[in-house]
Amino acid sequence: MYSFKNDYSEGAHPNILKALMESNMEQTEGYGEDKYSIGAIKLLKEKLKRNDVDIHMFCGGTQTNLTAISAFLRSHEAVISANTGHVLIHETGAIEATGHKVISMEVEDGKLKPIHIQMAIDEHTDEHMVKPxxxxxxxxxxxxxxYKKKELEELYGYCKKNNMILYIDGARLGSALCSKENDIEISDLPKLADVFYIGGTKNGALLGEALIICKEGLKEDFRYHIKQKGGLLAKGRLMGIQFLELFKNDLYFELARHANFMAETLRIGIKKCGYEFLINSSTNQIFPILPNKIIENLQEKYLFFVWQKIDENNSALRLVTSWATKEESVKSFIDDLKLISK
Amino acid sequence: MYSFKNDYSEGAHPNILKALMESNMEQTEGYGEDKYSIGAIKLLKEKLKRNDVDIHMFCGGTQTNLTAISAFLRSHEAVISANTGHVLIHETGAIEATGHKVISMEVEDGKLKPIHIQMAIDEHTDEHMVKPxxxxxxxxxxxxxxYKKKELEELYGYCKKNNMILYIDGARLGSALCSKENDIEISDLPKLADVFYIGGTKNGALLGEALIICKEGLKEDFRYHIKQKGGLLAKGRLMGIQFLELFKNDLYFELARHANFMAETLRIGIKKCGYEFLINSSTNQIFPILPNKIIENLQEKYLFFVWQKIDENNSALRLVTSWATKEESVKSFIDDLKLISK
Amino acid sequence: MYSFKNDYSEGAHPNILKALMESNMEQTEGYGEDKYSIGAIKLLKEKLKRNDVDIHMFCGGTQTNLTAISAFLRSHEAVISANTGHVLIHETGAIEATGHKVISMEVEDGKLKPIHIQMAIDEHTDEHMVKPxxxxxxxxxxxxxxYKKKELEELYGYCKKNNMILYIDGARLGSALCSKENDIEISDLPKLADVFYIGGTKNGALLGEALIICKEGLKEDFRYHIKQKGGLLAKGRLMGIQFLELFKNDLYFELARHANFMAETLRIGIKKCGYEFLINSSTNQIFPILPNKIIENLQEKYLFFVWQKIDENNSALRLVTSWATKEESVKSFIDDLKLISK
Amino acid sequence: MYSFKNDYSEGAHPNILKALMESNMEQTEGYGEDKYSIGAIKLLKEKLKRNDVDIHMFCGGTQTNLTAISAFLRSHEAVISANTGHVLIHETGAIEATGHKVISMEVEDGKLKPIHIQMAIDEHTDEHMVKPxxxxxxxxxxxxxxYKKKELEELYGYCKKNNMILYIDGARLGSALCSKENDIEISDLPKLADVFYIGGTKNGALLGEALIICKEGLKEDFRYHIKQKGGLLAKGRLMGIQFLELFKNDLYFELARHANFMAETLRIGIKKCGYEFLINSSTNQIFPILPNKIIENLQEKYLFFVWQKIDENNSALRLVTSWATKEESVKSFIDDLKLISK
Structure with missing residues (x-):
């Protein structure tokens, strides 16, 4: 069985393990104050071309989101999210558990636009409601x-005009930045958001997300919040070493490009077999619509999520590729699909 | 500079890195539902000689404490801790951030006894106060x-009689169980507490703590809480692999014995030089009292915490040893001390 | 200007003030343990024909909702609400501030039905999501x-089958129970819900809501939660005295009937002028649709909320009547409307 | 039985009930935006000789404390309290339930001094601990x-120098300001603290505390917090009317002076009988030390709390007087004590 279920099925990129081995018996400071973490932060600042951002490393996305959001908001303030947003649906109420409402806005393509923020602001008129x-x-x-650069510019402009914080969850940021449709450089991001994170877990790390705080007023005392929420690893070097490896020689982008290329290969192959897609995606997740019988057939050799029922006879799948996806497995999937589809 | 600051200065035991390498490109399920995590839980149950406990793996002690305590208590219920307790002092209010008061009880030797619980219960008389x-x-x-076995038996008996939960933070559990004064087997623990955790981070793992829930009523829906608090790692296998290595062939105890032996060696050496100790400890932390001038001298070659001022001329140090502490470094420390003390 | 904005524009029913005067200089116990509060609880139990319920008095609806909901739920558990629900929209995230998500279900008539609960349960499949x-x-x-009796029976049956708690916010319960469409007795309610509250503030009290906990498992230590959330009034008798007055001689129902009658009179009068209603309501809130010009005209003499834009030229109003609404004011409103509408 | 248990045993001062009667059928805005609340705030500003403070009315002390403290602090920030502080001990963990630790400082006379704040700051050194x-x-x-004026000046100066907020709980503020030892005017308070509240419940109101926010940065969006915590009464006028009455013609101070005079009368009478006091108090609570046998005797006619065991044969009582305490009851208590003491 080969799995297209997600992009965290394997361990870490070999370079990372190698670096862990080499540094293993060295003594360093704890809690992210070691030379590797310091070095990783320095390297990230170079990549971002910004020395005035604060960078903190976390061991998971939910941990990052809940720590940052609760650190930045007062208790009556709320977060606006697309109805597909991870913080809204898939984090077991982590944000609410820190005391904040997540306002859901119905969107079509997973993307929040100025109009949605406008609507949320308009609906929340007074102190009997939370404040977006x-x-x-x-x-x-x-x-x-x-998101295209222009979309982010408009969104961020709108947020700033309305005194709102723009936060980008970059769990799969590499895949976005390496998409063929993308027109954003990683060094553009500090100009496009108040805070964002660069996801490592889903792009070759054992674990690790790097949170970038760009806006001055959000930086103060942030390490207190990491500790309070349980995210301050004693051996913080574990994340420093990984981010150093990922951004040395731009391995991070190389891995994301591979994941995207594997997804694109799948997409083209599936399309050639005559199938449509639920969503027009250019990153490492694709959503082909296949007949249920064919799906059952594929399930004998491949693991993946059945995403959504389309009609009585057809469903959309989610296929996810990663830095570790093998070209031969992708080829084999397409060959099998061709064969079954005949 | 050689560091005796803590037991998390190095990476992981080589066996662990080796196992990470070997399993690296294997595809597994996410979120701790992989075969390694399942295997580690099975192995731990064997070591504990109990099949009816629930085991969950976390990536840090604060994360474990805050998730467990908030999952187990209703909002008016409080935790009693010794005045030296980690949850009380050193977790940036992590427990309070989940809504619960930590009641501090003044103790002499870091140990909570039935009398302290009795006092806390007696002081909290009605609904205008939290309920311990x-x-x-x-x-x-x-x-x-x-804690000696008899102490834990009395404490747990007292807790059960008063309908209270007994929780053991085992961040350094290995060192306790391998202390020369210890009379508790790891398999005794499920009979001595409702819930406890076995710390990995401070005994050879990159990260990882295994929480053991013994009491039936505390088990339900626990994974929801791990996810909500940000502790459910996508690549949960990272912890499974480590605990498998640590408990295969009892490496965990071997490492703890080494740490304790290094501490004991230091203790004997320091004592021979004629110095006293602030606390009578038989584990991997010792607290010698030295003249300030000698301390300054040692600080040129060694890193450690100055724990407490004793008088104008003397202070107590904290020296921590670990699975990775080198015998030659310990010897060198003692030799240097001898030399300076002359 | 006469106000139809809400049902809390005036003070209290004169009987209540009279009772406050008469008891004023008497010394009683604090925190709701006085003879008036005890008497009110006894009287309410008689009206409910149930001696085995627990009753607690609060000074406001939001206070009641947030205290009860947070007392009853563990941190990963969520509340399902209609998209019009007060806890969802109009309490400034009070429920989320205690750590719980409120799940919004789209409904048409403000009413949650078994199908909505089913949908919420179906959508929340695992520990990555909150648990309804x-x-x-x-x-x-x-x-x-x-709600009709049959609807509540079905809903409560469905909840019990799915191990869910049914909570009824009765801020305007009197108006529901005295509606011409109602087929529920107040003594039916303990059989139709796990917990509900009888609203006093909107039916003649200065302040006061009586929470009725019917389900055994929800009763324990509840007063701790009232105190913790700031709802335990030192002079709790203030609420006891009011509920005694309200339920002595069924004044509560008399007041609600008056409010409903005033609303019905308005409804008939407005209908006679040829206007439609946004919602088919039989309680003390009505939602007529009027031309904007006529609304502007009415606003010179009456206060009310413009509820919703219908089209370019028409809007729906909300008119609220109460125990204190004067028949002559209702008559005058209708006369004015007739005159303007010609 | 006559009660000296507390200062909230009776209802409200007759002037208040009279004002409630007179205004009863008037229609006003809800949620504290009525003319009475606006008028009360205006009057309080005059008494405080400050137009630039924000004033909000609450229905209880715990409600006030928890709303204000949680509105003003970020989640890693903590409150320092004397070990006798109400928020520390007697509010069922209300502050912790909003996520904040209360740091207890051992004091002798119930009073926090700069030295205690210094100690708390010194003990909390880094991000592994909460931040006072x-x-x-x-x-x-x-x-x-x-507190004497000089003490408050020093304390507030120290707080400002250390970027800390000074909050005064004035549940019994009237009694302090009317104490014979007091040298503070009510209009001094905005210069002596960032925020404080003027307690009504314990000085003649049915309920009501007026929170005064002096510091600019703490004012924003405060009404959102009142609503979120359940403290925004629909009939907010109930508090406006009461504070208007209390501060019209300085009734508030007249009532407090009476309470203090009754306490002083008790104190002198008890002293004349030859008894000592546990604490040297000049307000409406006194703590005489009496032989247990005499206490038992008094308990046949009077209600009061036995505060503390002194030795085998003696205990300290707490006697509380109020605006409503009758001179004849005080006299009778002293006469009885004299008689028994012979």
């Missing part, structure tokens, strides 16, 4: 779509 | 002392 | 509609 | 002592 204060977006979105 | 519901202890304590 | 545990309904709903 | 951000004091303290 942050816009949460994911890039790529939970359904694989990405 | 859990006793939190650490074994070893934050100052290196340990 | 309570259904929150209001009777009457926020838009004036009411 | 607010000093909470009560005036009078929970044991009846009061």
């Amino acid at each position: 204060k942050m816009a949460y977006i994911s890039n790529p979105t939970e359904i694989g779509t990405i | 519901k859990m006793a939190y202890i650490s074994n070893p304590t934050e100052i290196g002392t340990i | 545990k309570m259904a929150y309904i209001s009777n009457p709903t926020e838009i004036g509609t009411i | 951000k607010m000093a909470y004091i009560s005036n009078p303290t929970e044991i009846g002592t009061i």
